[in-house]
Amino acid sequence: MEAYIPEFILAGLAMLLLLAETFCKKAPKYIFGLIGAVGALSMLSFYMSDLYQNIYIILALVSTAITLLLAVDYRSIINLSSNDSKSEDGTGEFYILPLLACTGITALCKAENLVELFVSLEVLTLSSFVMVGYFRRNLGSTEAGIKYLILGAVSTGFLVFGLAWYFGLTGSFTYDSTVISGILSGSLAAPMYFALAMLLLGTAFKVGACPMQLWIPDVYQGAPTPVTGFLSVASKVAGFALLSIILTPFADVCIVKFTIALMAAATLLIGNLGAIPQTNLKRLMGYSSIAQAGFILPLFIGKVDGTLAPNAPYYLAIYMLMTFGAFFALSLIRVQRGSEAIEAFNGLGKTNPRLALAITVMFASLAGVPLTAGFFAKMFSFIHVIETGLFEAWLLPIMIICAGAGFYYYFKVIRAMYWEQPSDDAVAIKVPAVTGVVLTILTIAIVMAGILPLFMAPIQ
Numbered sequence: 001m002e003a004y005i006p007e008f009i010l011a012g013l014a015m016l017l018l019l020a021e022t023f024c025k026k027a028p029k030y031i032f033g034l035i036g037a038v039g040a041l042s043m044l045s046f047y048m049s050d051l052y053q054n055i056y057i058i059l060a061l062v063s064t065a066i067t068l069l070l071a072v073d074y075r076s077i078i079n080l081s082s083n084d085s086k087s088e089d090g091t092g093e094f095y096i097l098p099l100l101a102c103t104g105i106t107a108l109c110k111a112e113n114l115v116e117l118f119v120s121l122e123v124l125t126l127s128s129f130v131m132v133g134y135f136r137r138n139l140g141s142t143e144a145g146i147k148y149l150i151l152g153a154v155s156t157g158f159l160v161f162g163l164a165w166y167f168g169l170t171g172s173f174t175y176d177s178t179v180i181s182g183i184l185s186g187s188l189a190a191p192m193y194f195a196l197a198m199l200l201l202g203t204a205f206k207v208g209a210c211p212m213q214l215w216i217p218d219v220y221q222g223a224p225t226p227v228t229g230f231l232s233v234a235s236k237v238a239g240f241a242l243l244s245i246i247l248t249p250f251a252d253v254c255i256v257k258f259t260i261a262l263m264a265a266a267t268l269l270i271g272n273l274g275a276i277p278q279t280n281l282k283r284l285m286g287y288s289s290i291a292q293a294g295f296i297l298p299l300f301i302g303k304v305d306g307t308l309a310p311n312a313p314y315y316l317a318i319y320m321l322m323t324f325g326a327f328f329a330l331s332l333i334r335v336q337r338g339s340e341a342i343e344a345f346n347g348l349g350k351t352n353p354r355l356a357l358a359i360t361v362m363f364a365s366l367a368g369v370p371l372t373a374g375f376f377a378k379m380f381s382f383i384h385v386i387e388t389g390l391f392e393a394w395l396l397p398i399m400i401i402c403a404g405a406g407f408y409y410y411f412k413v414i415r416a417m418y419w420e421q422p423s424d425d426a427v428a429i430k431v432p433a434v435t436g437v438v439l440t441i442l443t444i445a446i447v448m449a450g451i452l453p454l455f456m457a458p459i460q
Contacts, residue, residue, distance in 0.1 A: 067229055252302050260300055
């Protein structure tokens with residue numbers, strides 16, 4: 001039980017904030033967000049002693065804190081979900097849900113058996129359902145919530161089916177590599193591969209990988225922007241943490257390696273080709289999320305020595321910096337110009353050069369421009385595919401082409417800021433204090449990680 005003390009603290013903080021929402025009606029609700037962010041960051045003290053071992057948990061806590069800070073500056077839009085858009089009544093719970101979801105992610109990373117793993121994943125999933133459909137009076141948010149609920153239930157069905165097959169084959173919910181290896185060398189290998197296929201389908205929903213990526217564009221567009229950021233990063237952290245657990249016993253199995261490579265190729269093509277025609281930035285970021293998952297998946301192809309690459313969490317860390325920076329910028333435009341279209345960024349380079357510079361760094365890094373963190377993130381993936389010596393003949397060209405496609409659709413935002421004129425009714429963008437501080441930190445981190453790539457090397 002001692003291992004779960006941080007989870008109890010996070011859940012207890014969420015319950016205290018829920019009580020405060022009920023009994024402290026006059027308290028400014030954004031205070032809940034600030035308290036939640038501080039609470040999530042304070043949990044890092046439990047995990048900093050072993051950075052590499054706890055990297056997924058650390059990413060989940062930092063992502064939750066950034067989500068809450070994003071929600072603080074986004075609260076003028078959150079209020080639209082209440083009966084009176086000028087009142088904050090009933091909106092305090094918005095800041096509580098990410099804490100509960102984070103509790104599920106951190107518990108998942110510590111799960112010692114498949115039952116604990118499944119329960120932890122459902123805590124995350126159920127909290128996410130509520131967050132996605134939080135705009136109760138917005139048809140887009142309601143539609144997104146319903147789609148997420150239905151497709152999430154389907155993915156849960158696949159996951160439970162895989163767990164049931166595994167239990168039937170082993171008689172235990174402990175995910176044991178030795179037991180699995182023994183089964184794979186016997187007559188029950190085919191049922192074990194079927195159980196793995198079901199588990200992969202369930203996990204693919206969380207990471208946004210083919211063939212379970214269909215929900216992403218619509219849900220990302222309809223959900224509140226802080227929730228979209230949370231799903232883009234924290235939910236992916238949970239999915240890839242689960243994927244690392246599932247694939248470790250199969251790291252040296254050729255058919256599994258081929259399956260992951262095929263999933264990566266399909267995910268890359270769907271994400272990049274889908275992003276090219278988009279004009280709504282939030283929807284474009286949805287396809288971008290799929291594309292980035294396609295670059296991360298090859299890192300889960302087993303190496304020659306039968307192990308998984310250690311760089312996947314570091315790609316996720318870089319992805320977190322880039323993606324949250326983009327969503328902070330998008331929330332500013334959404335709140336102050338009332339639009340999520342790329343054309344809403346028109347002329348920003350002239351009206352607010354410093355903000356435009358930060359946005360340029362974010363999207364240049366997402367595209368993989370050299371001397372940014374995103375370049376080295378993609379390089380991790382390319383190098384790993386080459387080192388496996390199995391799929392570079394066909395997977396590597398697909399990755400290179402898709403990386404090139406990213407320059408086109410990411411740079412549409414940069415083009416709008418510097419080459420297009422703002423519309424006559426476009427308001428000057430004002431950057432709130434919280435957003436300004438976070439954007440500055442994220443921008444510096446991306447540039448530093450691009451200039452000093454040794455900082456991003458795996459910890460041995």
